[in-house]
Amino acid sequence: MISRRDFLSAGSTLALGGLLAPAARARTANASIVIVGGGFGGATAARFLKRLMPDARITLVEPNQQYVACPFSNLVLTGLRSIVEQQFSYGAIAGEGVVVAVDTAKTIDPVSRIVNLGAGKSIYYDRLILSPGIDFRWDGLPGYDSGASDSMPHAWKAGAQTQLLARQLAAMPDGGVVAMSVTAAPFRCPPGPYERASLIAHYLKQNKPRSKLLVLDSNSTFSKQSLFMNAWKNLYGDLIEWRGPSNDGRVREVDPAAMTLSTDFEVVSADVVNIVPPQRAGVIAERAGTTDQTGWCPINAVTFESTLQDNIHVIGDATIAAPMPKSAFSANAQAKVCAIQIARLLNDMAPEPTTLANTCYSFLTDQQAISVSGVYSSRTGEFTNVPGAGGISPMVAQGDLPAREAAHARDWFSAITREVFL
Amino acid sequence: MNVRLIGSLVFLITLMAVSGCQSTGDGAALFSTGEVTQAATLASACSGCHAPGSQASAIVRLDEYDAGQLTTLFNRYRQDESGETAMHRMARGYTDEEVALIADFLAGER
Numbered sequence: 001m002i003s004r005r006d007f008l009s010a011g012s013t014l015a016l017g018g019l020l021a022p023a024a025r026a027r028t029a030n031a032s033i034v035i036v037g038g039g040f041g042g043a044t045a046a047r048f049l050k051r052l053m054p055d056a057r058i059t060l061v062e063p064n065q066q067y068v069a070c071p072f073s074n075l076v077l078t079g080l081r082s083i084v085e086q087q088f089s090y091g092a093i094a095g096e097g098v099v100v101a102v103d104t105a106k107t108i109d110p111v112s113r114i115v116n117l118g119a120g121k122s123i124y125y126d127r128l129i130l131s132p133g134i135d136f137r138w139d140g141l142p143g144y145d146s147g148a149s150d151s152m153p154h155a156w157k158a159g160a161q162t163q164l165l166a167r168q169l170a171a172m173p174d175g176g177v178v179a180m181s182v183t184a185a186p187f188r189c190p191p192g193p194y195e196r197a198s199l200i201a202h203y204l205k206q207n208k209p210r211s212k213l214l215v216l217d218s219n220s221t222f223s224k225q226s227l228f229m230n231a232w233k234n235l236y237g238d239l240i241e242w243r244g245p246s247n248d249g250r251v252r253e254v255d256p257a258a259m260t261l262s263t264d265f266e267v268v269s270a271d272v273v274n275i276v277p278p279q280r281a282g283v284i285a286e287r288a289g290t291t292d293q294t295g296w297c298p299i300n301a302v303t304f305e306s307t308l309q310d311n312i313h314v315i316g317d318a319t320i321a322a323p324m325p326k327s328a329f330s331a332n333a334q335a336k337v338c339a340i341q342i343a344r345l346l347n348d349m350a351p352e353p354t355t356l357a358n359t360c361y362s363f364l365t366d367q368q369a370i371s372v373s374g375v376y377s378s379r380t381g382e383f384t385n386v387p388g389a390g391g392i393s394p395m396v397a398q399g400d401l402p403a404r405e406a407a408h409a410r411d412w413f414s415a416i417t418r419e420v421f422l
Numbered sequence: 423m424n425v426r427l428i429g430s431l432v433f434l435i436t437l438m439a440v441s442g443c444q445s446t447g448d449g450a451a452l453f454s455t456g457e458v459t460q461a462a463t464l465a466s467a468c469s470g471c472h473a474p475g476s477q478a479s480a481i482v483r484l485d486e487y488d489a490g491q492l493t494t495l496f497n498r499y500r501q502d503e504s505g506e507t508a509m510h511r512m513a514r515g516y517t518d519e520e521v522a523l524i525a526d527f528l529a530g531e532r
Binding site: 048051052053054329332333336337340341343344347349352354355356357359361371373374375386388389390391393394398401404405407408410411412414415416418419 | 453454456458460462463464466467469470471472473475476477478479480481506507508511512513514515516520
């Protein structure tokens with residue numbers, strides 16, 4: 001539970017202009033803030049809003065009883081980690097006073113400021129935060145619908161799909177072919193497909209060395225490309241074959257019954273097929289009128305308020321926030337800034353631009369990782385890279401840097417999940 | 423390993439020795455003071471990796487440092503031109519003023 005002692009003592013020293021004064025706090029006492037989506041973005045926002053405004057009503061709407069984290073789930077695919085280590089409950093968040101509604105937001109009325117949960121249930125909001133993550137465009141790749149993901153898993157939302165792909169990889173005989181199809185950017189976790197390729201290759205090399213991994217990519221360039229390509233050559237030789245769009249790598253259609261993928265000039269058969277499908281913002285974002293023609297949500301980078309709907313803020317993978325990537329790190333960082341800006345707005349304080357950061361670690365083996373970092377300013381109302389900062393791990397690392405970055409990655413997962421869920 | 427890195431490590435070990443490198447148990451619940459300043463907003467980027475009370479061993483724990491130590495530590499990363507970790511790459515994106523705000527805020531949160 002949160003002690004309010006610090007808050008009250010802070011409120012009595014009004015010389016510090018950034019602290020919420022008692023009068024301002026009283027005004028927020030009746031405020032209702034609803035957060036839709038309990039991933040790294042929404043769960044963080046709910047928790048921090050409750051801390052900033054203990055007397056406001058903070059409601060987190062999330063259909064699942066437990067969260068299954070995507071970061072590190074590529075380790076689960078290849079038996080290096082248990083799915084249990086990816087699972088988190090909302091108990092600690094509820095324990096801090098957030099109302100956790102295990103329910104689905106079906107529609108949103110931005111005029112009346114109502115979130116409809118179906119069955120006659122609805123919630124009024126003064127401010128709404130949408131953190132709906134991604135949904136798949138099931139019409140975006142011919143042959144690939146939700147039924148097809150039973151035989152050709154996407155494993156791009158962690159959980160049953162992760163376990164299905166793990167079982168398929170484990171059951172495949174030595175000498176088999178694994179094929180991955182990577183959709184054109186933007187998609188959740190830009191380096192994710194390539195970390196996955198690295199770890200599948202690591203598994204095959206150790207357990208099924210006569211097998212082959214074919215990566216069919218709709219992107220000609222990708223995150224940490226030089227580092228991945230170099231690592232694949234050095235660690236896995238010709239076990240991985242990567243084909244970009246200029247080398248007939250773009251998958252045009254799949255046939256889940258035949259287990260084939262069609263490019264412009266070839267029909268590829270594989271024993272295990274993993275599809276990283278075309279994506280868009282979670283469907284509730286479109287129903288709330290916060291998506292544009294791209295299927296993603298344009299926002300004001302200072303407040304994360306939708307540029308299309310007043311009083312609705314959008315954070316995380318659903319947003320158009322480039323150069324900030326669609327990552328758990330970004331969603332968590334954005335959520336905290338969004339919570340502070342909402343607290344300022346509800347207390348008649350002007351929002352303030354700031355500086356945010358992101359790092360994405362990717363495993364190359366069970367013991368080695370690389371990273372990409374960025375620092376971003378919101379001063380122009382859109383995110384821009386802060387010059388001179390950010391970048392990727394060195395191509396020729398000094399000493400044991402890849403092992404140290406793997407340790408950093410493990411510490412990061414431990415810290416962020418502690419901050420959000422524990 | 424270059425001289426700068428060794429310098430950073432020696433400095434870190436010194437800081438740890440000074441602080442006794444003790445666990446703070448659960449750690450303070452970050453942002454429970456209701457502060458919504460520029461400093462709080464900037465510092466909110468830190469806790470995703472440096473969560474108070476975390477059992478981190480590879481990522482530096484910030485729990486026990488005062489503002490002066492935090493500023494010195496941050497500047498070591500910022501000014502080490504050959505530094506290769508994610509923290510080196512991120513530290514380069516912050517100004518003197520921002521570093522001071524972040525250090526003061528994090529030190530005051532405990």
